[in-house]
Amino acid sequence: MAEELRIVLRNADKIDASNINDYIKAGGYTALEKARRMEPRAVIEEVKKANLRGRGGAGFNAGLKWSFVPPAETKYVVCNLDEGEPGTYKDRTIVQKDPQTLLEGMAICAHAIGSRQGYIYCRGEYPYLVEHLNNAIAQAKAAGVLGDFDIEVRMGGGAYVCGEETALIESIEGHRGEPRFKPPFPGVAGLWAQPTVVNNVETFANLPEIINKGADWFASIGAASYPGTKVLTLTGDVVNRIAIEVPTNTTIRQVIYEFGGGIRNGRKFKAVQIGGTSGGFIPESLLDTPIDFDSMRNIGATLGTGAVFVMDDTRDIVDIVTRIAKFFEHESCGKCNPCREGTFRCYEIMKKINRGAATARDIDNITVLARVMQKAALCGLGQAAPGPIMTTLQHFRHEYERKLLS
Amino acid sequence: MVTLTINGKQVQVPDGSTILQACRLHGIELPTLCYDPDLRLAGSCRMCIVEVKGRPLFLAACVAPAENGMVVETESPDIVQARKVILELLLARHGGKCLTCEKNGNCKLQDYCYQYGVSDTRYADGGRHHYPIDDPNPFIERDYNKCIMCTRCVRACEGITMARAINVKNRGHNAKIATAFDGNLADSPCVFCGQCIMVCPVGALTSKVSAGLGRAYEVEKVLTTCTYCGTGCTLELNVKDNRVVGVTSNRSADWSPVNRGALCVKGRFGWDFINSPERLPTPLIKENGEFRExxxxxxxxxxxxxxxxxxxxxxxxxxxxxxxxxxxxxxxxxxxxxxxxxxxxxxxxxxxxx
Amino acid sequence: MTNSINELEKDAKAIFVIGSNTTENHPVIGMKIKKNVLENGAKLVVADPRRTDLADLADVYMQHRPGTDVALLNGMMNVIISEGLADQDFIAANTEGYEAMAEVVAKYTPEYVETITGVPAADIRRAARLYAEAGAAVICYAMGLTQHSTGTDNVKSVCNLAMLTGNIGRPGTGVDPLRGQNNVQGACDMGGLPNVLTAYQQVANDAARAKFEEAWNVSLPAKPGLTLTETINKAHHGEMKALVIIGENPMMSDPDLHHVEEALEKLDFLVVQDIFMSETAKYADVVLPGACFAEKDGTFSNTERRVQRVRKAVDPPGQARVDWQIICDLATRMGYPMSYSSAEDIFEEMRKLTPSYAGMTYARLEGKGLQWPCPAEDHPGTPFLHKDGKFSRGKGAFSAIEFIEPRELPDGEYPLILTTGRSLFHYHTGTMTRRCVALDEHVPAAEVEINPALAGQLGIEDGEMVRLSTRRGSLEVKAKVTDILAEDVVFMTFHFAETAVNWLTNADSLDPVAKIPEYKVCAARLDKI
Known part of the structure; x- marks a missing residue:
């Protein structure tokens, strides 16, 4: 039987999350102290060596990302708490249950890159987290643990695209939430054109334990190429709709059947979508794949944010994908042509297929369009939006064909 | 210098060049809709995408730095197909009323559809916008049904005129260029300089003063100096049949040294006095308090x-x-x-x- | 301009705009200033009785009482000297008269200047520091500075300020008058002034005159002539018999139009050469139809001394003729044959007599034009003057200037200050822009701008017709209530013949040197109708 391994959620439900003293008693802020005794370079090297890869979905080595930050007068640390992926609530869980570990992680990063100002960009639908975080920041400041590092919480307006780091930066700056082209990457020119590290909540929350226990310890956990744990949130037709933290070599099957308790109401499994709305649909035959970033990519799927959306055999795949297409049509910011017009036309064609009015030609048209979007769109939203269409056409094509006009 | 290979040919370009600059320096043309060398880069139309060996995604050449050792293909079959799809998507939005369009013959969307053989679109079941064309200002016709969302007007307004009168409103397919609260230009910080018309690649923004007086291919452009204030802006008088029918501007610093294409409302729209019926055609002599020819x-x-x-x-x-x-x-x-x-x-x- | 327009966009680190509503009157220059401020962080100081668009963007905005420019500028210099911000090296090496100037400026403390101008002393200090400490600071001014009975003093004061801080002779520095008309610079350069021939060669200078006499094969008068305002005054006295007016409209543009009208009516003979039946042409004995800029070849010289080509695009209407051909014909008929094959032919004769234009040819003017001085055909032109602090007279001369009140101040009967200017959408006397359909549709009539408090006192609503009066007369005009003006100042544009504000302005109040009328200050009253 697989077991949870809690690193980022190590204090969850064990301490009073609204009281910094509980956190400190549990060993909080010793990692920051330790980091501050280290050369910033050494902290970056340690994180790089731990091979901590971004938990927001892109999976980039955090230490490597930090190492690109050039010398500058002003640098920023930004925490991405714009948790907009449907079915994902891991960041909210971490912040609710242990906000200080996030703050400590951000402060470690700030020391490593030489920043004095941090921002937490909080999802518009999480207004209740703002007060909780401000309280945590106030306590940390009062306790003096943050030193000269200051953190401000900024609220998003509810746009999904603002989870994309450059759109998030635009939003903090007070502009329309639209992604920027890259390069320059935020690490070189981000917030107000200054070097900026943007990491996900879960990424920051891993840092205290990495510093305290060392890179080797972390690198030995889970899958070698994507070590550590991943917080997963289980939704859909699964018995246990819960958040879990598991080593990254755990398989999808273990997640669904051992942690999730299997399919609800004794139904049969049909598909699972992992990583959020843009995640690929995974059929039964691939369930023994480990959840780590690279293994998932090898099967044409994604780990993404770690959302696990399970579908039983009663579910209509085409109908679900149509709804997903609607989501992206709604959430496209409208900046680049392939995404703005492409998401609209994908939804248009999916609706046509779903209502039984399409022909094989429409499948061709959407396939051509999807390929262009995947390679030509400006940001991850447009590039990933056709993923569910493409993976379901691959694994569940018969469900489409059943709905076509003959 | 940076050395890279474009379409099989090894070329050298100055450090800091984009792929687009590298291409143009070596005579390779790429289609662009949102790119404008004088404006903040957008990288959003994705027409200038190229394939770079080893990169999973297409790169927008206008914003992608040229790097040593890059192997770039600008017209590979995948790129051509992607451009065709993008043009089809834009056509589906744009509507294509070329027959009555002021910009017919001077429209980049038209040019690229011609270049890539795109005459129709697969993607037009519906969803065409029907925005009213009703801004009552006497200078600028705003037909957003033809807009392809390149945002050059927004960036010219913010980066040349510094007026910030317009921006993008709404999201996704419903994104639209608008003033604050989507009102009329007269109720915005607009100063009616028409820089937006100057940069619009299609027929979404045109001069009301020149409407119906001639297409770009019918007019001769005569470069001259503005007759109003002392700034000395260079402008182009558009002449058809020995009659001035409009003003455009030349954006080259070599030909428009002071204003580099920027004009004000008087320079761009204040030319029709030339054709006024009140112009004096003959000498007049006053006799008994009355003028006679x-x-x-x-x-x-x-x-x-x-x-x-x-x-x-x-x-x-x-x-x-x-x-x-x-x-x-x-x-x-x-x-x-x-x-x-x-x-x-x-x-x-x-x-x-x- | 001592410097070039595009330096305002990139080189200037601080820009001091005084008496120029740049975004309306020189819109493209206004765009460049805004770009420098918004994108490069250049500092902006604006002094203007009206809170213009640029004022809204300024780091320091000083709303001084109209006509108190000398006091304001002396106040800034007082701060610069007392805080040790003057460029002593520049002053020592390149100027003279510093002590006398400093002595006068000493009493213009910011606190004292506040009592004259109404500008808080703290703002004067901040403005002075921003200008003096920028490293490269430029002064832009226009008619708001010059159209005063102390216009010459005002201009000398901005020159003082620039020299005091060494802000001259480098990119991004300088004293930049923004000239209001397309070829006003060229008209001056070409000797369209009563005291100078081309390139400011004095008519009273025997050698200069001799050169022209030889070239023109005629003997020339040595006595400087009369300025436009003096000419009108002389005509008013009945001493001027004939006047030839080419493309000018004094019956709209001159102060006190009753005075102008009486003067024109007293002439024996008035010829007006124009493209429209202007307000002035109506008084003519003969009207000659000329050609507009689109109908001829030639050159214009802009405010940065750049000489650029004008090219013929279309034929003049009917029998209308290109203006230089009319002049030639007239001269020939008066027994002085003038014959040129083209505008270029005239230019060739002109440049041989005009040192600052000597190196220019039409071929060289292609494209970018050339900025004078351009003394030789291998000279690249001059983007900025006074390089390395070298002035044409040798050392730059400071002037010690005391503040003098405007000529006609408000009193019990006329308690307000009337100041005039232009709108973005019209040009000068409206001869052209009033005949542009779109411009005239957009802004069809004049308005008098009044402060809300004044409107409240008089019970005037926005858009209501009011009577505006001065000692010269009165007119009825629509009120526009706006807080961009101080309570006792009203503003009106002069473009509209139906409500020509120059019926009200003061022809008696001229600058003693430049003879420029004091359009920016006269006493007025406003009445509800």
Whole structure:
């Protein structure tokens, strides 16, 4: 039987999350102290060596990302708490249950890159987290643990695209939430054109334990190429709709059947979508794949944010994908042509297929369009939006064909 | 210098060049809709995408730095297909009323559809916008049904005119260029300079003053200097059948050294006085308090003889010439020469003080 | 301008705009200033009785009482000297008269200047520091500075300020008058002035005159002539017999139009050469139809001394003729044959007599034009003057200037200050822009701008017709209530013949040197109708 391994959620439900003293008693802020005794370079090297890869979905080595930050007068640390992926609530869980570990992680990063100002960009639908975080920041400041590092919480307006780091930066700056082209990457020119590290909540929350226990310890956990744990949130037709933290070599099957308790109401499994709305649909035959970033990519799927959306055999795949297409049509910011017009036309064609009015030609048209979007769109939203269409056409094509006009 | 391979040819370009700059430096043209060298880069139309060996995604050449060792393909089958799909998507939005469009023959969407053989779109079941064309300002026609969302107007307004009158409103397919609260330009910080018209690649923004007077291919453009304030902006008079039908501007610093294409409302829209029916076509002589038409000979003989007589009777300093800040240097030179050498007086001045 | 327009966009680190509503009157220059401020962080100081668009963007905005420019500028210099911000090296090496100037400026403390101008002393200090400490600071001014009975003093004061801080002779520095008309610079350069021939060669200078006499094969008068305003005054006295007016409209543009009208009516003979039946042409004995800029070849010289080509695009209407041909014909008929094959032919004669234009040819003017001085055909032109602090007279001369009140101040009967200017959408006397359909549709009529408090006192609503009066007369005009003006100042544009504000302005109040009328200050009253 697989077991949870809690690193980022190590204090969850064990301490009073609204009281910094509980956190400190549990060993909080010793990692920051330790980091501050280290050369910033050494902290970056340690994180790089731990091979901590971004938990927001892109999976980039955090230490490597930090190492690109050039010398500058002003640098920023930004925490991405714009948790907009449907079915994902891991960041909210971490912040609710242990906000200080996030703050400590951000402060470690700030020391490593030489920043004095941090921002937490909080999802518009999480207004209740703002007060909780401000309280945590106030306590940390009062306790003096943050030193000269200051953190401000900024609220998003509810746009999904603002989870994309450059759109998030635009939003903090007070502009329309639209992604920027890259390069320059935020690490070189981000917030107000200054070097900026943007990491996900879960990424920051891993840092205290990495510093305290060392890179080797972390690198030995889970899958070698994507070590550590991943917080997963289980939704859909699964018995246990819960958040879990598991080593990254755990398989999808273990997640669904051992942690999730299997399919609800004794139904049969049909598909699972992992990583959020843009995640690929995974059929039964691939369930023994480990959840780590690279293994998932090898099967044409994604780990993404770690959302696990399970579908039983009663579910209509085409109908679900149509709804997903609607989501992206709604959430496209409208900046680049392939995404703005492409998401609209994908939804248009999916609706046509779903209502039984399409022909094989429409499948061709959407396939051509999807390929262009995947390679030509400006940001991850447009590039990933056709993923569910493409993976379901691959694994569940018969469900489409059943709905076509003959 | 950066060395890279474009379409099989090894080329060198200065450090800091984008792939687009590298291509253009070496005579390889790429289609662009949102790119404008004078404006903040957007990288959003994705027409200039190229394939780079080893990169999973297409790169927008206008914003992608050229790097050593890059192997770039600008017209590979996948790229051509992607451009065709993008053009089809834009056509589905745009509507294509080329027959009555002011920009017919001078439209980048049209040019690229021609280049890539795109005459129709697979993606037009519905969803075409039907925005009203009802901004009552007398200068700028705003037909957002033709807009392809390149945002050059927004970036010109913010980066050349610095007016920030317009921006993108709404998201996704419903994104639209608008003033704050999507009102009329007159209720915004718009100063009606028409820089937005200058940069619009399609027929979404056009001059109401020039509407219906001629297409770009019918007019001859005569480069000249503006007749209004002292800034000395260069502009192009658009001439059709010996008649000025509009003003455009030249954006090259080599030909438009002061304004580099930027104009104000008077320069861009204040040209139709040239064709005013009130222009004076003949000399006039006043008789009994009324003007009557006269021939040049009669009028000039009258003026010459009267001035000659006054000069003889009252002396040169009883006469004066007001020359003009409106006429050319050559004419001013002659006007003062006329006062000094012909009338014999230094009583010559103009409105420098007014 | 001592410097070039595009330096305002990139080189200037601080820009001091005084008496220029740049975004309306020189819109493209206004765009460049805004770009420098918004994108490069250049500092902006604006002094203007009206809170213009640029004022809204300024780091320091000083709303001084109209006509108190000398006091304001002396106040800034007082701060610069007392805080040790003057460029002593520049002053020592390149100027003279510093002590006398400093002595006068000493009493213009910011606190004292506040009592004259109404500008808080703290703002004067901040403005002075921003200008003096920028490293490269430029002064832009326009008619708001010059159209005063102390216009010459005002201009000398901005020159003082620039020399005091060494802000001259480098990119991004300088004293930049923004000239209001397309070829007003050229008209001056070409000797369209009563005291100078081309390139400011004095008519009283025997050698200069001799050169022209030889070239023109005629003897020339040595006595400087009359300025435009003096000419009108002389005509009013009945001493001027004939006037030839080319493309000018004094019946709209001159102060006190009753005075102008009486003067024109007293002339024995008035010839007007124009493209429209202007307000002035109506008084003419003969009207000669000329050509507009689109109908001829030639050159214009812009405010940065750049000589650029004008090219013929279309023929003049009907029998209308290009203006230089009319002048030639007239001269020839008066016994002085003038014959040129083209505008270029005239230019060639002119440049041989005009040192600052000597190196220019039409071929060289293609494209970018050339900025004078351009003394030789291998000279690249001059983007900025006074390089290395070298002035044409040798050392730059400071002037010690005391503040003098405007000529006609408000009193019990006329308690307000009337100041005039232009709108973005019209040009000068409206001869052209009033005949542009779109411009005239957009802004069809004049308005008098009044402060809300004044409107409240008089019970005037926005858009209501009011009577505006001065000692010269009165007119009825629509009121526009706006807080961009101080309570006792009203503003009106002069473009509209139906409500020509120059019926009200003051022809008696001229600058003693430049003879420029004081359009920016006269006493007025406003009445509800």
């Amino acid at each position: 006269a021939s040049w000979d009669e009028a000039l003989d009258l003026v010459a003889s009267r001035l000659q007589k006054i000069k003889e009777e009252s002396g040169p300093d009883s006469m004066a010439v007001f020359t003009s800040a409106r006429i050319t240097n050559e004419e001013n030179y002659l006007a003062q020469k006329f006062a000094r050498a012909v009338l014999g007086t230094n009583n010559v001045d103009h409105c420098a003080r007014l």
